[in-house]
Amino acid sequence: MKNQRIFPGIILIGFGLYFYLQQKNILLFQDFYNWPTLLALVGVAFLCQGYGAKDYEAILPGTILVGFGIHFHVADRFDVWIDHIGIFVLIIALGFLLRHQKTRHGLFQGILFLCLSIILLFYNKVTEWLGLIEGGVASAWEFWPIILVAIGLFLLMKKK
Numbered sequence: 454m455k456n457q458r459i460f461p462g463i464i465l466i467g468f469g470l471y472f473y474l475q476q477k478n479i480l481l482f483q484d485f486y487n488w489p490t491l492l493a494l495v496g497v498a499f500l501c502q503g504y505g506a507k508d509y510e511a512i513l514p515g516t517i518l519v520g521f522g523i524h525f526h527v528a529d530r531f532d533v534w535i536d537h538i539g540i541f542v543l544i545i546a547l548g549f550l551l552r553h554q555k556t557r558h559g560l561f562q563g564i565l566f567l568c569l570s571i572i573l574l575f576y577n578k579v580t581e582w583l584g585l586i587e588g589g590v591a592s593a594w595e596f597w598p599i600i601l602v603a604i605g606l607f608l609l610m611k612k613k
Contacts, residue, residue: 457506457508459498459501459502459505459506460498460499460501460502460506460511461498463497463498463501463502464494464495464498467494467495467497467498468491468494471486471490471491471494474486484526484530485526488525489521489522489523489524489525489526490522490526491522492518492519492521492522492525493518493519493522493523493526494522495518496514496515496516496517496518496519496520496521496522497515497519498515499511499512499514499515499518500512500515500516500519501515502515503515503552503555509552509555509556510552510556512548512551512552512555513548513549513551513552513559514548515548516544516547516548516551516552517544517545517548520544520547520548521541521544524536524540524541524544535574537573537574538573539569539570539571539572539573539574540570540574542566542569542570542573543566543567543570543574545566546563546564546565546566546567546569546570547563548563549562549563549566550563550564550567569601572597
């Protein structure tokens with residue numbers, strides 16, 4: 454039986470600490486009084502539910518929420534951080550892979566999102582390296598979303 458008290462307990466503790474620190478206006482935490490922190494807090498509650506209560510399905514949303522919360526904090530503060538859609542897809546891939554580690558489900562989705570994030574993040578570099586065939590790659594780049602839709606429709610229509 455899964456312990457269902459961990460998630461609401463962590464949410465209440467996290468939000469309570471967040472609002473208490475916000476009321477006290479402690480300068481050390483001044484940069485964390487915003488919505489990405491609340492996103493990360495909810496994500497931590499999901500991760501605690503996932504790992505602490507062995508409710509492994511909560512690992513995926515927990516990883517996504519913590520990852521997005523950290524991304525929004527870091528992207529505003531550091532110029533070296535990549536603020537690109539590929540980072541969001543990479544965070545989702547990490548969530549699927551972490552969940553797969555415990556449930557043995559979602560490996561295909563994790564690898565699919567990982568490959569998609571690599572394509573998104575490194576497309577410009579690859580086309581620079583392959584300058585000779587850039588025209589062919591550029592025309593293929595126009596049609597890759599259609600290919601993704603076709604693969605998705607195939608997976609939906611495929612019988613087990």
